[in-house]
Amino acid sequence: MSENRLEVRKTYKLLMNGAFPRSESGRTYEVVDAEGTFIANVAQASRKDLRDAVVAARAAQAKWWSQSAYNRGQVIYRLAEMAESRHDEIAEAVEVCEGVKSKEARKSVSRGIDRMVWYAGWTDKITQVFGGANPVAGPFFNFSLPVPSGVVAAIAHPALSFEGIIDMVFGPVAAGNAVVLLASTERPIPAVLLGEMSAVSDFPGGVLNILTGQVEELAPVMASHEDIDGFDVGHAPEAERAALISASAGSIKRVFEGHGNDEATAMRRMRTFIETSTVWHTKGQ
Amino acid sequence: MESLHSQLGGLQYDAAPESAAIANIQKEYGLFINGRFTSPADHKTFSTINPATEETLSMIALADTKDVDAAVQSAKRAYEKVWSKTTGAQRAKYLYRIARLIQERSREFAVTETLDNGKPIRETRDIDVPLAAAHFFYYAGWADKLSHAGFGQDPQPLGVAGQIIPWNFPLLMAAWKLAPALAAGNTCVLKPAETTPLTALLLAEVLQQAELPEGVVNIITGDGTTGVALVEHPDVNKIAFTGSTGVGRMIQQRIAGSGKHLTLELGGKGANIVFEDAPIDEVVEGIIDGIFFNQGHVCCAGSRLLVQESIAEDVLRRLMRRVEQLRVGDPMDKNTDVGAINSAEQLARITELTAAGEGEGATRLTSTCVLPSKGYWFAPTVFTNVSQSHRIAREEIFGPVLSMLTFRTPEEAVQKANNTNYGLACGVWSEKGSRTLWVAERLRAGVIWANTYNKFDPTSPFGGVRESGFGREGGRQGLEAYLNV
Amino acid sequence: MLRLVTPESSGIQIPVRKNLPVFLTESGLRTELKKLSGVDAVGAEARVAKLSTRSLKKETKKSAINLAISMVDLTTLEGADTAGRVSSLCSKALRPDANDLTAPSVAAVCVYPDMVATARGVIGTSSVQVASVATAFPSGRASLAVKLLDTKEAVDAGADEIDMVIDRGAFLSGNLFKVYEEIVAVKEACGSAHLKVILETGELVTYDNVRRASWLAMLGGADFIKTSTGKVGVNATLPVALVMLEAVRDFAEEYGEVVGVKVAGGIRTTKDALKYLVVVNETVGATWLTPDYFRFGASSLLNDLLLQRSKQQTGNYARPDRFSGD
Structure with a gap:
């Protein structure tokens, strides 16, 4: 192959309902690497794109939750397999976007994939760990089931472009939610790659939706959108967080403000987007 | 046609006040x-x-x-x-x-x-x-x-x-x-x-x-x-x-x-869903407990009654017979079933919303109970011919007012029950366990009572979605x- | 548009149409019983628990006690019964409180068939009814021919009312038609005597069974349905009474026939009796609040009712020995 072959560049689009549309607005924005070199023109999602993503997520969530927990675990594990096989590609994207050394990028991707596997194992444990039977003082069988909040929106970690989004995507998804992720504005490529992989790994379209664009433009729309049940604002810009939480109160959203990627924070996030549904049934002859 | 009539509560109870x-x-x-x-x-x-x-x-x-x-x-x-x-x-x-x-x-x-x-x-x-x-x-x-x-x-x-x-x-x-x-x-x-x-x-x-x-x-x-x-x-x-x-x-x-x-x-706007195979006498009590317990001042009240069409008439007849029997009055009387509305303000809200219900074309059935002259009171009320768009089917009334709607299939029951911004509690009535669990799984509510309603226990988590x-x-x-x- | 609940809807509507269906096959009977709603045991028990908190005071209590006395089927069903004992029971039935003639007489005396003549001799033509158990009471384990003969002898000896037992074995094994046929035949044998059908609810165990058996007995022509013989471990309970009352209510509305309910066994105190009356009051209402349609099968209950009655009349607590023993 000739040394001076012209590279075939990739177009980075949105992930919505299992498909890869451009923004309905036709807008793109320029993404550069850590040194400022042009990487790509990335789709710049609009309010309407967000709206469409939420519609897709709402429809997909019911399907996702109706699958068996075993099945959901398999699907997430399948995605981890895909990610592993494209480890080099993701690591390269992380390296370019974050400007870290290759070795560090590879480690970060490995940690992300391992965390994905961790979540794959959660799907069929959540009910047992968070739910249970309650010994009420009366002739009733009473049990509590953890159920997903529904549609969760998340603002991606601005710096940790791959590893940093795993928790915010797969915590809610493992618990049965559908997610609309707004990728890091500056470093969206690894998130887009994750989206591409998810589309070929048995996820029902719409369970995972990834938008690229501007946080200032889309985050307030997420906060005020009534059909979003939960909102992860842990990595929203500090200055805007209070306003986002306040706007989230309009529809009494569950808001997650944590921002570590330790296990305790991961558990707290998962609990935030889980509801306890308690069923009473009479016991009699 | 000649008919007999048996007056419920024919044995009148003398006042039995608890000492203050x-x-x-x-x-x-x-x-x-x-x-x-x-x-x-x-x-x-x-x-x-x-x-x-x-x-x-x-x-x-x-x-x-x-x-x-x-x-x-x-x-x-x-x-x-x-x-x-x-x-x-x-x-x-x-x-x-x-x-x-x-x-x-x-x-x-x-x-x-x-x-x-x-x-x-x-x-x-x-x-x-x-x-x-x-x-x-x-x-x-x-x-x-x-x-x-x-x-x-x-x-x-x-x-x-x-x-x-x-x-x-x-x-x-x-x-x-x-x-x-x-x-x-x-x-x-x-x-x-x-x-x-x-x-x-x-x-x-x-x-x-x-x-x-x-x-x-x-x-x-x-x-x-x-x-x-x-x-x-x-x-x-x-x-x-x-x-x-x-x-x-x-x-x-x-x-x-x-x-x-x-x-x-x-708040809440709980749906109480009654299937045609439900234990009918306990259903009637469950509907009563669901909406008239504590004068309906209950966030998880079963304020929307969803009855399968095939038994709607029968349920309504039995329910109204029971509503008429409710003993409304002195809260200190040990035989009182429904007490006073908590405040003039709350009474005004209940009155306003029920007026809206009539205004929007629902049929209002109200108990003929005699209300005391002093204090804040509202007679137990049931609305029929309610559509999902009516205010009385959407807004929390927080009073002894029930809105009755009907459904044909389990799917429709779930869809109607979930058609609200609230999600605190629901009831499901059926003798068929399989269907009850199917419905319970699909209801967006923090508490689901099956063949019962308004039960609470310290060991049982309570709260909404x-x-x-x-x-x-x-x-x-x-x-x-x-x-x- | 404000529609108040009409007064009619506050009670039980009983259309007059006396035409019970006749069943010729097991399957027809089965179809009829299948339409009955199930009973949620927890709900039924919670309902009576709530009704048990009703507080009867003053005049209500006085009239309820008098009513309860008038509903008593004063009963002696012992192997050791003697003519003397039955005679004294009958005297007490006529004049329960020897010191207070305003106390009402009871509804009936209830005895074994061989004591009917003795009872009739004392009771004479008074309003107190002579009831006799029959049909191989209490187990019901005899051929239909024997049961019919048992019934006929009691009627011939002067019984106004017959308390029969159903074949629980047949019912529980699903042979509903056999149970039905027996009731129809015994009803026939009763002639003009009233038939009370004892379900022995303690052996039927579930409320669903109680409801089905109640309906079956009423279809067979029962004038009363009765809980128990008093001879097994579990006798009348409030939730069972509730389920039976709901059954007679629904039956009256469907077929226009008002059937009575008799609770028997284990009801010993005024407090217990008043709880039953509250359940009657709030489940089926005034029509059933008479000895024609509600009875207590009991022996020691009467003295407690008299004791409480005396307390209500005089304001003082009486000595139990003030009232004659059984």
Whole structure:
């Protein structure tokens, strides 16, 4: 192959309902690497794109939750397999976007994939760990089931472009939610790659939706959108967080403000987007 | 056609009033701060009345910003100096003491609650007060077992909890708030509702008798401004609120970005779904319990009745026969089923919404019961020919008013039940377990009662999804609201 | 448009149409019983628990006690019964309180068939009814021919009412038609005597069975359905009474026949009796609040009712020995 072959560049689009549309607005924005070199023109999602993503997520969530927990675990594990096989590609994207050394990028991707596997194992444990039977003082069988909040929106970690989004995507998804992720504005490529992989790994379209664009433009729309049940604002810009939480109160959203990627924070996030549904049934002859 | 008619309740019951003497209500009450009753800073007061007679029961201190600050500082001091250093086992013993004291003074609590709230003595005596004691008993046992609650090895309390409770179950809501908070190691500033402060103040006496360390629980009475001052106080680490969705939304907005922890237990518009194979006589009782318990002043009330079309006529006939039998009147009478509406304001809202129901074309069926001339009353009412778009099918009425709709298939029942911004509770009635579980799995609600309704237990988590709030009260899950996990 | 609940809807509507269906096959009977709603045991028990908190005071209590006395089937069903004992029971039935003639007489005396003549001799033509158990009471384990003969002898000896037992074995094994046929035949044998059908609910165990058996008995022509013989471990209970009352209510609305309910066994105190009356009052209403349609099968209950009655009349607590023993 000739040394001076012209590279075939990739177009980075949105992930919505299992498909890869451009923004309905036709807008793109320029993404550069850590040194400022042009990487790509990335789709710049609009309010309407967000709206469409939420519609897709709402429809997909019911399907996702109706699958068996075993099945959901398999699907997430399948995605981890895909990610592993494209480890080099993701690591390269992380390296370019974050400007870290290759070795560090590879480690970060490995940690992300391992965390994905961790979540794959959660799907069929959540009910047992968070739910249970309650010994009420009366002739009733009473049990509590953890159920997903529904549609969760998340603002991606601005710096940790791959590893940093795993928790915010797969915590809610493992618990049965559908997610609309707004990728890091500056470093969206690894998130887009994750989206591409998810589309070929048995996820029902719409369970995972990834938008690229501007946080200032889309985050307030997420906060005020009534059909979003939960909102992860842990990595929203500090200055805007209070306003986002306040706007989230309009529809009494569950808001997650944590921002570590330790296990305790991961558990707290998962609990935030889980509801306890308690069923009473009479016991009699 | 010639027919016979058997009058239900033909055997009239003579008045059987519980004695009010045991209540021992004082002429005035101060604020309970740092273990003793104190006068408010600027000596403002308000009256609390008996909604069944409109007579003033007592004058109550109105806490302003300075008083709220004093209460929060007292709680903070108690947290730092005493309560955070008190072992779980010790905290447990205080809670057990409180539970026992409530049991010992249960009749006094029941009578006081009925006088202040207007709910029937049968309910305060048999439900509110025993459940309140049970909550303290249940959470007492958690205080020294927190490391086994599933929140890590060493879960920590949050600090000072500001707790705002409604008027519909005044003592019970105080117990739901205080018991888990104290068990988890927090100190509390509790604000009872403006129209029903008395049992919380009686509870303050119980806390004194229990020798709970000063400042661990502070009880401040007042109005909306008192609540706002508590919500906004910078030294409050946690807000727990039970009340309307409107106020809950305002609280979530006000504390946005403050880092305060928040749990909300808000309104509802519960669907009570009746399938054609349901046990019909128990269904009728369940519908009655669902909407007329506590005059319908229940956030989880089954205020939307969804009946399968094939039995709708039969259910309605049996239901109305039963509605007509409800004994409405003096809450202190042991045979009263439906008591007084809690306030003139609430009565006005119920009246307005039912008028809207008629205006929108629904058919109103109202009990012919005779209402007392004094006090606030609303006759049990059922609307038929209700469509999903009617206000009475969408808005929380918080009164003894039921809207009946019909459905044909389980799918349609679920769709109609979920067609609301709320998601607190639902009922499902069927003798077919498989279908009940299928429906329960699809209902968006925090509590689902199958072949029963309006049952509560300290071990059973309670709380809503969507705009009915977040966080749970009761059970292991109820601890999470007061732990830094 | 404000539609108040009409007064009619506050009670039980009973259309007058006396035409019970006749069943000729097991399957027809089965189809009829299948339409009955199930009973949720927890709900039924919760309902009576709530009704048990009703507080009867003053005049209500006085009239309820008098009503309860008038509903008593004063019963002696012992192997050791003697003519003397039955005679004294009958005297007491006529004049329960020897010191207070305003106390009402009871509804009936209830005895074994061989004591019917003795009872009839004392009771004479008074309003008190002579009831006799029959059909191989209490087990019901005899051929239909024997049961019919048992019935006929009691009727011939002067019984106004016959308390028969159903074949629980047949019912529980699903042989509903056999149970039905027996009831129809015994009803026939009763002639003008009233038939009370004892379901022995303690052996039927579930409320669903109680409801089905109640319906079956009423279809067979029962004038009363009765809970128990008093001879097994579990006798009348409030929830069972509730389910039976719901059955007679629904039956009256469907077929226009008002059937009575008799609770028997284990009801010993005024407090218990008043609880039953409250359940009657709030489940089926005034029509059933007479001895024509509600009875207590009991022996020691009467003295407690008299004791409480005396307390209500005089304000003082009486000595139990003030009233004659059985």
